[in-house]
Amino acid sequence: MDIITVKDKSFKPYISEEDLQASVRKVASKINNDYKDGTPIFLGILNGSFMFFGDLLKSIDLECTVSFIKLASYEGTNSTGEVNELIGLKENIEGKDIILVEDIVDTGNTLVKLHEILSKKKARSIKIATLLYKPEAYKKHHPIDYVGMEIPNDFVLGYGLDYDGLGRNLSSIYVLND
Ligand code: 5GP
Numbered sequence: 001m002d003i004i005t006v007k008d009k010s011f012k013p014y015i016s017e018e019d020l021q022a023s024v025r026k027v028a029s030k031i032n033n034d035y036k037d038g039t040p041i042f043l044g045i046l047n048g049s050f051m052f053f054g055d056l057l058k059s060i061d062l063e064c065t066v067s068f069i070k071l072a073s074y075e076g077t078n079s080t081g082e083v084n085e086l087i088g089l090k091e092n093i094e095g096k097d098i099i100l101v102e103d104i105v106d107t108g109n110t111l112v113k114l115h116e117i118l119s120k121k122k123a124r125s126i127k128i129a130t131l132l133y134k135p136e137a138y139k140k141h142h143p144i145d146y147v148g149m150e151i152p153n154d155f156v157l158g159y160g161l162d163y164d165g166l167g168r169n170l171s172s173i174y175v176l177n178d
Pocket of ligand 1: 106107
């Protein structure tokens with residue numbers, strides 16, 4: 001892994017593909033254990049979760065369904081603080097167990113918005129699975145149930161996470177090189 005340039009910024013290697021995959025398997029194994037008797041809905045938060053979602057689901061051995069919702073809270077490398085629902089959930093989730101799949105939990109604004117949307121639709125339970133979690137940035141009180149890795153409050157790129165739409169296809173994670 002080398003230093004890379006994406007648009008106008010330089011990023012250095014941060015989390016290897018091997019370490020990412022080990023974290024994904026760790027999260028999958030906990031979920032497999034916790035939902036042995038259920039049929040959860042895995043709800044992916046687009047765009048950033050798509051790689052984690054795909055790899056996670058390959059290691060899930062439960063009866064389950066999948067769906068997606070699209071939200072946005074970032075412009076460039078700064079949170080706008082506002083989360084807008086872009087593409088809503090179509091199916092009936094009343095009485096269902098939801099596992100929200102996030103690429104990264106930062107301020108927690110996205111999670112709060114999702115809880116609002118899903119509570120109105122009367123889901124039976126809502127749990128959060130995130131590949132990355134920034135505890136120093138998190139400002140909310142919802143528990144984060146499944147965490148792949150905790151990271152400091154730095155801007156990261158790759159494995160689904162973008163900088164102005166770019167870099168999502170990288171198979172490992174990079175961090176801003178200042
Ligand atoms: P939150 O609502 O928790 O502040 O932010 C959640 C969303 O912000 C994530 O799903 C992700 O799209 C974006 N985000 C947060 N931190 C980072 C980061 O370090 N890098 C990138 N590329 N996106 C981030």
